[in-house]
């Protein structure tokens with residue numbers, strides 16, 4: 561049995577497969593972010609989700625540009641990894657009543673998504689360079705920078721929440 565399907569033979573095939581996977585993932589993320597924003601109580605967290613939705617939509621367009629530059633048609637391949645992360649996020653959120661705990665869970669789930677994307681884009685950039693596609697690597701690097709910035713923002717939000725909790729407990 562072949563994990564990537566019988567049409568994946570070369571690094572180029574693998575690169576295209578990766579592009580299709582992340583193109584699918586970005587759509588799933590774009591569909592999930594409004595639901596996460598609606599569930600968030602913390603203003604910064606909600607605003608962060610809304611801002612990242614706009615970025616995610618642009619990232620889909622940027623991927624279409626990468627497909628075009630590489631001479632292949634933009635298409636999606638189902639990614640069980642992102643499906644699993646989103647499924648787990650939904651299951652956890654549906655079990656939580658306390659809004660502050662829910663914010664903590666949403667922040668965690670969003671960071672799971674970002675780490676998945678950082679791994680995807682980091683690898684795609686390396687493969688693009690290996691294939692001599694600096695043009696594709698440059699575009700993918702723009703997205704990677706956005707994913708890393710989002711992850712950093714989520715860390716700041718999580719730390720601010722922990723500090724607030726600590727202040728409440730010592731007051």
Ligand SMILES: [Fe+2]
Nearest residue numbers: 586616619677
């Ligand atoms: Fe993204």
